[in-house]
Amino acid sequence: MEITWYGLSCFRLTEKGMATVVTDPYDHRQSGFGPLKLKADIITVSHDTPNHNYLEGVQGQPYVVTSPGEYEVGGVFITGVQIDGHQAESDTPNTLFVYDFNPITVAHLGDLTRVPTQAEVEALGTINIALLPIGNVPALNAARAAEVISLIEPNIVIPMYYGTPDSNSNIPLDSLSKFLKEMGISDIETLSSFKITSATFAEETKVVVLDYQTS
Numbered sequence: 001m002e003i004t005w006y007g008l009s010c011f012r013l014t015e016k017g018m019a020t021v022v023t024d025p026y027d028h029r030q031s032g033f034g035p036l037k038l039k040a041d042i043i044t045v046s047h048d049t050p051n052h053n054y055l056e057g058v059q060g061q062p063y064v065v066t067s068p069g070e071y072e073v074g075g076v077f078i079t080g081v082q083i084d085g086h087q088a089e090s091d092t093p094n095t096l097f098v099y100d101f102n103p104i105t106v107a108h109l110g111d112l113t114r115v116p117t118q119a120e121v122e123a124l125g126t127i128n129i130a131l132l133p134i135g136n137v138p139a140l141n142a143a144r145a146a147e148v149i150s151l152i153e154p155n156i157v158i159p160m161y162y163g164t165p166d167s168n169s170n171i172p173l174d175s176l177s178k179f180l181k182e183m184g185i186s187d188i189e190t191l192s193s194f195k196i197t198s199a200t201f202a203e204e205t206k207v208v209v210l211d212y213q214t215s
Contacts, residue, residue, distance in 0.1 A: 001101055001196060003158065003195075004194075005210040007164065009051070009111070010022065010026055013106060015104075018076050019041035021041070021044065022042070022058050022062070023131070024045060024052040024108070025057040025058050026050065026051045026054050027051065031167065032168035032171075033167070033214075036054070036057035037057075037059070039060045041062055041074050042063050042065065042073050042074070042076065043062045044064075044065045044066075044078065044080075044095075044097045045066045046109075046110025047111060065080060065097070067095060068082045068095055075101075075102075076099055077099070078097055078100070079097070079098045080097050081123050081124060082095050083112060083114075083116055083120055094111055094112065096112065096124065105125065105126060105128045106127075106128065107154070109131060109133060109148070110133070111161065113139060115151065118151070121152055129155065129157075129158065130152055131158050132149070132157055133162075134160070134162050134178075134179040135161045135163060137171065137173055145159075146182045149205060155201040155203075155206065156201070157205060157208070161173065162174055162176050166212070180207070183207055185207060188207065190209045190210065190211045191209070191210055192213065
């Protein structure tokens, strides 16, 4: 499968023969990034705020998932689990989504603001790839993000929702470097997208950093 990042919490997940998923499309007028020009079969929205719910940024007639539950669309099984609210802007619930592309599972953790309980982690099931917020406002900071990784134990971690040269300065997000320092990583190569098969997974958790793309 292939995972492409477009800034903030917006990703495109693709696998041959299965539905294409776009996560948390943002309103470019507020995000600082350029307009999204994506197509998708499925959109998931972790919570109802402009940097995560801009459905107009995605073309086609996608199936939209905005709440906890179990869904199956185009061969992709989706499980939504509500963990906590988006405390900085409202009491809007935050939903974590797990996408089962069989055999690879990807978890999008939305704007997770606290370390989940063991019971909440177990509700997510086995996670191969975790899309993890690290920017601290309002999401996890670097230390808490590292703690979440130790609980979930994914094979791959892809950081998201952190400060970049194009992100809006009105959103004071932490930089990637704080997270890498917390993880003990001094230097890392960035990728334009991440392509993976189940056969390439290693036992030890690996951090993969993506360059955000313009669509």
